[in-house]
Structures are given as structure tokens and as C-alpha cells.
Amino acid sequence: MSKKTTIYDIAKKLNITAATVSRALNNNPKISEATRALVLKTAAKMNYEQNKLALALKSGKSFNVGVIVPRIDSNFFASVIRGIEEELHPEGYHVIICQTHDQKSLELANINSLLNAQVDGVLMSISNANDATKPNNPKEGIDIEENSIFDNLIKKNVPLIFFDRKKDIKGVSSIVIDDFKGAYDATQHLIDQGKKRIAHLSNNRDIEIFKNRYLGYKQALIDNGIAFDDNLVIECFSKVADGRKVTQKLLDMKEPPDAIFSVSDFSALGAIQEILEQDLKIPEDISVVGFSNEPFTKFMELSITSVDQSPTEMGRIAAKVFLEEVNNDSKIKSEKHVVLSPELMIRKSSLSSASSAVTA
Amino acid sequence: MSKKTTIYDIAKKLNITAATVSRALNNNPKISEATRALVLKTAAKMNYEQNKLALALKSGKSFNVGVIVPRIDSNFFASVIRGIEEELHPEGYHVIICQTHDQKSLELANINSLLNAQVDGVLMSISNANDATKPNNPKEGIDIEENSIFDNLIKKNVPLIFFDRKKDIKGVSSIVIDDFKGAYDATQHLIDQGKKRIAHLSNNRDIEIFKNRYLGYKQALIDNGIAFDDNLVIECFSKVADGRKVTQKLLDMKEPPDAIFSVSDFSALGAIQEILEQDLKIPEDISVVGFSNEPFTKFMELSITSVDQSPTEMGRIAAKVFLEEVNNDSKIKSEKHVVLSPELMIRKSSLSSASSAVTA
DNA sequence: TATATTTATGTAATCGATTACGAATGATGC
DNA sequence: GCATCATTCGTAATCGATTACATAAATATA
Numbered sequence: 001m002s003k004k005t006t007i008y009d010i011a012k013k014l015n016i017t018a019a020t021v022s023r024a025l026n027n028n029p030k031i032s033e034a035t036r037a038l039v040l041k042t043a044a045k046m047n048y049e050q051n052k053l054a055l056a057l058k059s060g061k062s063f064n065v066g067v068i069v070p071r072i073d074s075n076f077f078a079s080v081i082r083g084i085e086e087e088l089h090p091e092g093y094h095v096i097i098c099q100t101h102d103q104k105s106l107e108l109a110n111i112n113s114l115l116n117a118q119v120d121g122v123l124m125s126i127s128n129a130n131d132a133t134k135p136n137n138p139k140e141g142i143d144i145e146e147n148s149i150f151d152n153l154i155k156k157n158v159p160l161i162f163f164d165r166k167k168d169i170k171g172v173s174s175i176v177i178d179d180f181k182g183a184y185d186a187t188q189h190l191i192d193q194g195k196k197r198i199a200h201l202s203n204n205r206d207i208e209i210f211k212n213r214y215l216g217y218k219q220a221l222i223d224n225g226i227a228f229d230d231n232l233v234i235e236c237f238s239k240v241a242d243g244r245k246v247t248q249k250l251l252d253m254k255e256p257p258d259a260i261f262s263v264s265d266f267s268a269l270g271a272i273q274e275i276l277e278q279d280l281k282i283p284e285d286i287s288v289v290g291f292s293n294e295p296f297t298k299f300m301e302l303s304i305t306s307v308d309q310s311p312t313e314m315g316r317i318a319a320k321v322f323l324e325e326v327n328n329d330s331k332i333k334s335e336k337h338v339v340l341s342p343e344l345m346i347r348k349s350s351l352s353s354a355s356s357a358v359t360a
Numbered sequence: 361m362s363k364k365t366t367i368y369d370i371a372k373k374l375n376i377t378a379a380t381v382s383r384a385l386n387n388n389p390k391i392s393e394a395t396r397a398l399v400l401k402t403a404a405k406m407n408y409e410q411n412k413l414a415l416a417l418k419s420g421k422s423f424n425v426g427v428i429v430p431r432i433d434s435n436f437f438a439s440v441i442r443g444i445e446e447e448l449h450p451e452g453y454h455v456i457i458c459q460t461h462d463q464k465s466l467e468l469a470n471i472n473s474l475l476n477a478q479v480d481g482v483l484m485s486i487s488n489a490n491d492a493t494k495p496n497n498p499k500e501g502i503d504i505e506e507n508s509i510f511d512n513l514i515k516k517n518v519p520l521i522f523f524d525r526k527k528d529i530k531g532v533s534s535i536v537i538d539d540f541k542g543a544y545d546a547t548q549h550l551i552d553q554g555k556k557r558i559a560h561l562s563n564n565r566d567i568e569i570f571k572n573r574y575l576g577y578k579q580a581l582i583d584n585g586i587a588f589d590d591n592l593v594i595e596c597f598s599k600v601a602d603g604r605k606v607t608q609k610l611l612d613m614k615e616p617p618d619a620i621f622s623v624s625d626f627s628a629l630g631a632i633q634e635i636l637e638q639d640l641k642i643p644e645d646i647s648v649v650g651f652s653n654e655p656f657t658k659f660m661e662l663s664i665t666s667v668d669q670s671p672t673e674m675g676r677i678a679a680k681v682f683l684e685e686v687n688n689d690s691k692i693k694s695e696k697h698v699v700l701s702p703e704l705m706i707r708k709s710s711l712s713s714a715s716s717a718v719t720a
Numbered sequence: 721t722a723t724a725t726t727t728a729t730g731t732a733a734t735c736g737a738t739t740a741c742g743a744a745t746g747a748t749g750c
Numbered sequence: 751g752c753a754t755c756a757t758t759c760g761t762a763a764t765c766g767a768t769t770a771c772a773t774a775a776a777t778a779t780a
Contacts, residue, residue, distance in 0.1 A: 030728065064456070074438075097457050099446070116411070118413045299600075377759075418765050
């Protein structure tokens with residue numbers, strides 16, 4: 001319908017050039033107050049709105065950032081994105097969402113696609129794809145083949161920020177929680193409740209967060225003089241059904257566990273369902289602790305103890321780190337590593353005595 | 361670091377012009393096979409990637425769409441966005457997320473901001489801000505002052521699609537669920553269970569969805585010969601705490617209700633908590649039905665009956681309608697109104713007899 | 721008054737692509 | 751051998767902004 005008005009339209013109407021209009025609109029000092037006022041008034045009258053696309057092409061800044069997550073319909077990722085959006089919106093940035101569904105190929109495709117769209121930065125949580133088929137690179141945390149996915153970003157000097165699930169790449173900042181501590185605290189809590197045979201529902205430990213939770217769990221056992229038993233550690237997906245399945249196996253053991261610490265709230269829920277099904281009592285017979293503090297853990301009548309990751313805060317900080325990097329003109333670039341402290345939310349699924357208060 | 365390579369770089373290297381390079385890259389027939397192959401090979405060698413920004417400026421298509429929601433960290437909206445992203449990504453579109461936090465001012469600001477960014481379309485669910493202070497326009501569903509928010513979009517011919525919370529605007533498509541039917545079915549179900557005094561936790565009925573749920577509830581009562589009692593309808597926010605508060609009032613009545621139908625799962629949960637607190641039995645004494653099928657309703661031990669809105673499907677369809685509109689070159693523009701049928705998920709919170717099966 | 725110095729504006733290049741138009745080349749037909 | 755035509759490629763405009771440089775006008779200085 002009505003074509004968008006450009007600075008040329010305004011220029012023509014006022015018999016001046018587009019350059020003058022541009023200067024008037026941008027508070028350039030080299031212009032008379034009279035013409036500035038005139039241009040501003042005319043621009044308003046003609047409903048002028050700056051074409052950010054043209055500006056982006058000229059300036060090389062699109063004021064768009066890409067956010068890549070495995071999926072958006074999980075409370076954790078949605079909350080992180082919420083934090084990112086809230087922090088970046090006032091600064092004039094738009095947030096572009098990409099999902100990988102845990103496929104490495106989509107991860108690469110999304111990065112390239114975002115680069116073509118000229119985003120000013122990429123904030124991402126890496127995918128959970130199973131890389132187990134490839135031989136592990138012995139150099140701790142550095143897998144050259146893997147990192148080549150991010151080469152394009154780094155070569156083009158586009159800020160990359162990892163949150164939650166990161167890779168160790170030189171020059172790349174990251175915001176994570178202290179997964180080791182989260183797991184350690186959860187395990188210690190179970191031990192404090194008198195539990196001695198604590199199982200661990202793990203997940204792909206090629207991913208740092210799952211490895212660290214595993215290590216935190218193990219260390220807490222060791223520090224309390226409890227023998228670590230490999231048979232009590234089972235890998236399982238973050239799904240209710242998978243949690244049920246592996247819990248069934250645990251309960252079938254000669255010496256079943258008296259507590260379960262899961263890296264996921266969903267598998268923790270599956271564990272609870274299976275335990276109750278077998279007419280065992282929670283937390284008396286078996287205590288259960290999850291991870292992520294998904295909303296439902298608080299809502300259940302038998303509320304589930306879980307580790308809160310303050311996802312919105314994580315998103316906010318990731319956004320702030322991005323802003324620092326993108327506004328840093330100096331050549332000295334520093335990577336920043338923020339580690340948030342997790343908070344154990346103690347609830348009914350693990351609180352043996354009625355004495356202590358339950359966290360809201 | 362390494363500047364991005366442009367078609368001019370390729371042209372210079374091959375001693376041809378950028379026009380030829382562009383033609384080679386775009387499968388333009390007016391070019392020899394020899395040069396095309398040469399250009400393609402050189403482009404690959406130089407790691408050429410098309411600058412979508414330049415393309416967008418030239419073509420007027422940014423291949424970005426804006427999605428505006430009250431907030432992203434609710435399962436419903438996150439799921440809708442998931443559907444939108446999954447449908448639009450294969451078509452080459454990026455999804456830009458904006459949150460309004462239910463503020464009309466942010467709604468307007470976001471629309472304008474997206475327009476400046478030259479998005480190809482806007483998919484949105486309108487905010488829940490209370491317009492009650494303004495006198496209602498008698499013309500059903502058409503509020504001129506309100507709609508002026510969308511004027512810019514319509515004037516510029518940018519496709520606008522509403523999902524879930526819509527306004528009736530000429531030429532604007534919408535995807536909603538049949539909220540009337542959802543509420544009707546829920547109420548009928550409660551009546552089928554023998555309930556006779558059914559309360560309704562409503563919400564701001566200036567919003568269509570809440571109005572329709574109210575009307576569906578009312579009609580079900582009437583159709584079953586149950587007198588409608590205004591005292592049993594209470595407005596309340598979609599929050600657990602608010603649900604508790606108003607339920608307390610309901611239970612304090614001389615004749616308390618024997619069932620509660622809530623427009624929100626969260627206030628339904630609050631209701632349940634309050635009911636159990638008062639040592640009443642669910643569903644024997646009081647049944648509770650929510651709306652939205654939030655994940656936690658299924659997970660609770662006392663699972664909550666709720667109305668599923670198939671949000672991912674809603675997002676997919678919204679995206680498809682957008683694609684139809686954006687790909688429609690003809691001048692005949694038609695608005696499309698898709699109404700999805702909601703599905704009542706019957707669970708323990710309302711199923712009196714153990715005879716019937718509970719939906720998963 | 722003549723010169724120096726601001727101040728305000730215009731000219732034109734630039735960002736990186738696409739494309740209408742025109743020109744050069746070679747092939748074809750008679 | 752020459753007109754005709756198709757093929758292939760170059761020229762230059764365009765999308766809508768910004769900005770270095772040039773220039774004209776206005777003001778200050780001696």
C-alpha cells in the first residue's frame with residue numbers, strides 16, 4: 001500500500017539532500033537548528049521510520065543476536081531466553097531463536113544461517129548429540145574436530161557466548177552453574193538424611209555438565225567415606241519413561257539403593273513413579289533428588305527436591321557478557337567465565353524428618 | 361579478522377564483473393556453463409557466503425518474522441514458538457522473539473521495532489492488559505482505539521497473524537482453539553460426574569478467550585438445567601497464589617461448590633492446594649478442572665484434568681498461514697480463521713469413579 | 721575592506737547484493 | 751559475404767542509509 005518513506009522523500013519535499021536529512025535525524029552537530037527542527041517535524045509528519053536493514057548493511061551491525069538451544073519448550077531454556085531478551089531488548093537488540101533438537105548438523109546449519117543473516121553475536125547451549133563413536137581427544141576438553149563447527153564464528157570475529165552446556169574454546173566466554181557443587185550438595189544432603197546407598201541417574205558424560213554432576217556426586221561419597229559403586233550409576237535420557245525404566249532395574253538389584261540422585265527432574269519423576277508403584281515409601285524407603293528445579297517439582301504434592309540453576313539470571317548474564325564483548329573496541333579481547341552457584345531446593349521427596357522446614 | 365568475501369572479491373579474482381558472479385550463483389540461465397562452474401568453484405574456495413542483509417535491502421524481504429508473546433517462559437507460548445520455528449526454519453525464515461509482559465506499551469513498541477527491522481510478518485498473541493478503564497465500544501469485538509496499535513502493520517501490508525488471543529480486525533487471520541467448546545466440554549464432564557454446583561475461576565473477560573470460556577461454562581449449565589449462579593464466578597489471575605485465595609472465599613460460602621472449573625491450570629492448582637489444606641477430598645468432595653494442559657497437570661500424583669490446546673500445532677498452523685499470505689502475489693487477500701478443537705484430558709482431579717480410564 | 725575561519729550544506733562513495741539494458745561475440749541461414 | 755539472432759557478459763542503477771570531502775555562505779579578525 002503506502003510505500004515506506006525514506007530520507008530521500010523527506011529531502012525532496014524540503015528541497016535539500018538526503019545527507020542533510022540524515023544529519024538532522026542523527027543529532028549531527030554540523031547542522032543548523034532551524035533545518036534540524038524542520039526535518040524532524042517533516043519526518044514526523046510523513047511517518048518516517050529508519051530502515052534498520054539499510055543501516056545494518058552500511059554499518060555492519062544488524063542489532064540481531066542468535067540464540068541456539070536444543071529446544072525452546074523446556075522451562076530451563078525458555079527461562080534463559082527470557083533473561084536474554086529482557087536484557088538485550090532495552091539495548092536495541094532483537095533475539096533470533098534457533099532450535100537444534102540435539103542434532104549437530106542443525107547446530108552447524110544454524111550457525112551458518114545466522115552468520116549469513118549478519119547477526120552481531122551468538123549465544124548458545126551446545127547439543128547433546130552422542131559423540132561417543134568418535135575417539136575422544138585426550139587433550140582435556142579440546143576436541144578439534146568438534147570445535148570446527150565454531151570456526152566460522154571465530155574467524156569472523158562474531159562474539160560467541162556459551163551458557164550451561166559449553167565447550168572449552170580459547171577466547172570464548174561462558175556462563176554455567178557449578179554443576180559439581182550442585183551435585184555435591186545434593187548428594188551431601190542425601191547423606192545427611194542418613195542415606196548410604198545412593199544411586200545416580202546420569203546422562204552422556206561427554207557433555208561437561210553431566211560429567212561434572214557425576215564427579216560432584218562421586219566426590220561427596222568419597223568425602224563421607226562411602227564406597228563408590230559403579231553399578232549404582234546408570235545413564236539415561238532426561239525423560240520420565242527412561243527414568244522409570246532404569247529405576248526398575250535399580251529396584252531389582254540384590255541390594256537396591258536407598259536414594260537416587262538424578263541429573264534430570266524428568267527422570268527423577270520417572271523414578272518416583274516407579275518407586276511408588278512398587279509400594280515403597282518416599283523418602284522413608286528411598287529418597288529422590290532431581291536437577292533443574294522444573295516448575296512441576298515444586299507443584300507436586302510429593303514435592304521433589306531439586307537443584308535450582310537460576311536460568312533467567314544465567315540468560316541475563318550471558319547477555320551482559322555479550323554486550324561487553326560487542327562494545328569492546330580495544331584489541332585486547334578477554335574471555336570471561338562466570339560460574340553461578342546452584343541452590344538446593346529441599347522438598348518432601350528427600351526430607352526424612354518432619355523437623356526441618358521445606359523450601360518453597 | 362578475515363573480512364567476509366563478497367561477489368566483488370570473486371569477480372576481481374576471475375577478472376569478470378560482480379554481475380556475472382551473481383548470475384552464476386543464482387542459476388541465471390544467461391551464463392555459460394564454463395564460467396558458472398568456475399565461479400562456483402572459486403566461491404567455494406574463497407568461502408563465499410551470501411550477505412542476506414544486502415539481499416534483504418535489495419529485495420525488500422528480510423526472511424525474518426517477529427513473534428510477540430506476553431512471555432516466553434510459559435509452556436504454552438514456548439510450545440507455540442517451537443511450532444512456528446520448526447515450520448518456518450525449513451523455509452529459510454528466522455524467528456525473532458519479543459515479550460510484552462502484558463504491557464500494551466511494549467506491544468506497540470515491539471511492533472514498531474519489528475517493522476523498522478523490516479520483518480516479513482508478525483505472529484502474535486495479544487496482551488492481557490486491563491482495558492476495563494476505557495468505555496467498551498459497543499460494536500462487537502471492534503475497538504478502534506485498540507486496533508490503532510496494529511495500523512502501522514496493516515498500512516505497510518505486513519502480514520499479521522493472531523494466535524490464541526486475538527482481536528477481530530478486518531483482513532487479519534487468526535488461529536485459536538474453540539474456547540467455548542473447551543469450557544463446555546469441561547463443564548459437561550463435571551456434570552456427568554454428578555456435580556451440581558460448579559464454580560468458575562475466570563479472568564479478564566475483555567480478552568476473547570476468557571469470555572468464550574465463561575460463555576461455554578454458562579451454556580453447559582443451562583443445557584443441563586442447572587441454574588447459573590453469578591456468585592460462583594470469580595475473576596482471578598493465572599497464578600497459584602491467586603487460585604488459593606479465591607478458593608478460600610468459595611469454600612467459606614454457606615453453600616460451597618462441589619466442583620471448580622478454572623480458566624488456568626495454575627489457579628486450578630492453587631484451588632487444589634487450598635481444598636486439600638481444608639481436609640476435603642478431591643474429587644469426592646470437590647472436583648477440579650484446569651485449562652491449558654500444562655506439563656505439571658499430568659505429572660502430579662493427583663493429576664489434574666485439563667483442556668489441551670495443542671500449542672505446537674497452533675504454532676505450526678500460524679506459520680503455514682503466514683507462508684500462504686506472504687507467498688500470495690495476487691491482489692485478492694483473504695483472511696483465514698482456523699479454530700482448533702480442544703481436547704479434554706480427564707485425570708484424577710475430576711474422575712469420581714475408578715471405573716473409567718484416566719487419560720495419559 | 722580583504723582575509724581567515726566557522727558553519728551549513730551538497731556531492732559522491734560506500735555497504736553487498738540483483739537486474740534491466742546494452743554491447744560484443746559467435747553461430748546460422750541464404 | 752552479410753544480415754539475423756542467440757548467447758554471454760559488462761555497465762550502471764537500485765535498495766536506504768551514513769559520512770569523508772568539497773564547497774558555499776556567513777561570520778570573525780586584522
